[in-house]
Amino acid sequence: GEDITAFASFLSSPSSSLLTTIQPSDSSCGVKPVGQDELDGYNADWMNKYKGRSQLVVKPKSTQEVADVVKYCYEKRIAVVPQGGNTGLVGGSVPVEDEVIISTALLNKVRSFDEVSGTLVCDAGCILESLDREIGAKGYMMPLDLGAKGSCHIGGNVATNAGGLRFLRYGSLHGNVLGLEVVLPNGEVLDGLSTLRKDNTGFDLKQLFIGSEGSIGLITGVSIVTPRRPSAQNVAVFAVDSFDAVQQVFGRVKSHCGEILSAFEFMDQDAFNLVVHHGIKNPFEAKHPFYVLIETSGSNKDHDDEKLSGLLEELMESSMITDGVMAQDESQAGSLWSLRESIAEAAGKKGAVYKYDLSMPIPKMNELVEHLRQRFNDAGVLGQDKQIKDVVGYGHIGDGNLHINIVAEAYAPEIEALIEPYVYEWTSGVQGSISAEHGLGYMKAEKIGYTKGQKSVEWMQRIKGLFDERGIFNPNKYLPSQPASK
Numbered sequence: 001g002e003d004i005t006a007f008a009s010f011l012s013s014p015s016s017s018l019l020t021t022i023q024p025s026d027s028s029c030g031v032k033p034v035g036q037d038e039l040d041g042y043n044a045d046w047m048n049k050y051k052g053r054s055q056l057v058v059k060p061k062s063t064q065e066v067a068d069v070v071k072y073c074y075e076k077r078i079a080v081v082p083q084g085g086n087t088g089l090v091g092g093s094v095p096v097e098d099e100v101i102i103s104t105a106l107l108n109k110v111r112s113f114d115e116v117s118g119t120l121v122c123d124a125g126c127i128l129e130s131l132d133r134e135i136g137a138k139g140y141m142m143p144l145d146l147g148a149k150g151s152c153h154i155g156g157n158v159a160t161n162a163g164g165l166r167f168l169r170y171g172s173l174h175g176n177v178l179g180l181e182v183v184l185p186n187g188e189v190l191d192g193l194s195t196l197r198k199d200n201t202g203f204d205l206k207q208l209f210i211g212s213e214g215s216i217g218l219i220t221g222v223s224i225v226t227p228r229r230p231s232a233q234n235v236a237v238f239a240v241d242s243f244d245a246v247q248q249v250f251g252r253v254k255s256h257c258g259e260i261l262s263a264f265e266f267m268d269q270d271a272f273n274l275v276v277h278h279g280i281k282n283p284f285e286a287k288h289p290f291y292v293l294i295e296t297s298g299s300n301k302d303h304d305d306e307k308l309s310g311l312l313e314e315l316m317e318s319s320m321i322t323d324g325v326m327a328q329d330e331s332q333a334g335s336l337w338s339l340r341e342s343i344a345e346a347a348g349k350k351g352a353v354y355k356y357d358l359s360m361p362i363p364k365m366n367e368l369v370e371h372l373r374q375r376f377n378d379a380g381v382l383g384q385d386k387q388i389k390d391v392v393g394y395g396h397i398g399d400g401n402l403h404i405n406i407v408a409e410a411y412a413p414e415i416e417a418l419i420e421p422y423v424y425e426w427t428s429g430v431q432g433s434i435s436a437e438h439g440l441g442y443m444k445a446e447k448i449g450y451t452k453g454q455k456s457v458e459w460m461q462r463i464k465g466l467f468d469e470r471g472i473f474n475p476n477k478y479l480p481s482q483p484a485s486k
């Protein structure tokens, strides 16, 4: 409405020196008009589950431009949503109503890379895969990898504290991020772009922004330490008869591979079937209840090859696995990885997906998947010709992180009522977390009490209020508006 027109005039005024901006119909104020379709893309999340109705997307090209926009919004009390690659899975990156979207798409420059320490300093809008390619040429790699790497931004990764496929080896962004530059909700710039590995001076403020999901500021720059790119990488997929055996294999693989293990992922038969139907090549002849994917990364190819072949032999002989394939080259390694990485996409192609991203003791993981299948069968809603097509379990087993995707014909309140709060209660009952790596966003803002105590939530709310006193940053998300209760 009026706010947007005034905002658009501000954006195009000579004093603001701004920026690429999008507004659907009104070109009179000098900003770039776009069709509703393009605007819809910014308003809808990756799953098409959450939709806002923002009329304005702002794409600043520098930290100063972000600060100008945010200061304007602060003064006029206009709500904003920081948006990176819009690949988030909890509805955090799109407006709930008509909040202004501030996109980091044009903040996309590498600022510096130190080839001795491996420290990368870059704008928040750099795409993860592009960064990996750029530093890859210098013998380094990004310490995180995920299926959305082709479109997610490093700022979005930090804002969600994304985990991903190599967390097991390279750990959390809480450890790898060395510094952040953040525009605070009042427009001030907090310059914390340190490149120091060690710095025990005062509170470590950057930690508050890692995983803060755009609730207390907009990250504009990231300093991150990157590991050497391994010269040898191997990938194998094993077929396993039971979830008990999956756990035994995990123990065996850890002790056999030691420091070269870089990923240990699992998927159940239904997840495997989903990706195979989606067109990913099946390397096995028979069907199996579970599959695990392991990756090793080391510096001596012959040594690693020998270790992995020895492991395969040992696991087959001990009957811990029933079949196994090992990639013979990079392209085969890529195909084996697609079996695991394509699950999210394959589920999305088939229907409306309810996603749960849970931490829990590893022995409990498959129990919950089975309970859910039973629950849907009892309600008569599970089957290819019914409301729920598939219930698939997979995840980063090495990190105790289970993903459950429930693929439905369409999002429907009666289906959601069968799942929630059951999944949250069950997870809470085994002392798990209702968000292992995807965050809280809009989906779970009111659910944090299943994992965190009331005092903790109250302190989080205080911190939010301290940074965002006017409540303009990502409203209705991340934390409950009222004190937490279950």
Ligand code: FAD
Pocket: 046, 081, 082, 083, 084, 085, 086, 087, 088, 089, 091, 092, 093, 094, 104, 124, 145, 146, 147, 148, 151, 152, 153, 154, 155, 156, 157, 158, 159, 160, 161, 162, 163, 164, 165, 213, 214, 215, 217, 218, 219, 220, 344, 345, 437, 438, 441, 474
């Ligand atoms: P967006 O989706 O744009 O935003 C996510 C949240 O961060 C929003 O709340 C937004 O407001 C906020 N935000 C974005 N940029 C900024 C910024 N610069 N400053 C402040 N706040 C900001 N996650 C995992 O942890 N592990 C996985 O393995 C994984 N795999 C995925 C695979 C697929 C196919 C997809 C689609 C998603 C996957 N995700 C995974 C989800 C994950 O959260 C995102 O992919 C990624 O980290 C988000 O980055 P983004 O740039 O797309 O952020």
Ligand code: MLT
Pocket: 147, 164, 340, 341, 343, 344, 355, 395, 396, 403
């Ligand atoms: C994954 O591990 O594949 C991601 O977290 C995405 C998802 O769970 O859908």
Ligand code: ZN
Pocket: 164, 395, 396, 403, 437
């Ligand atoms: Zn994941």
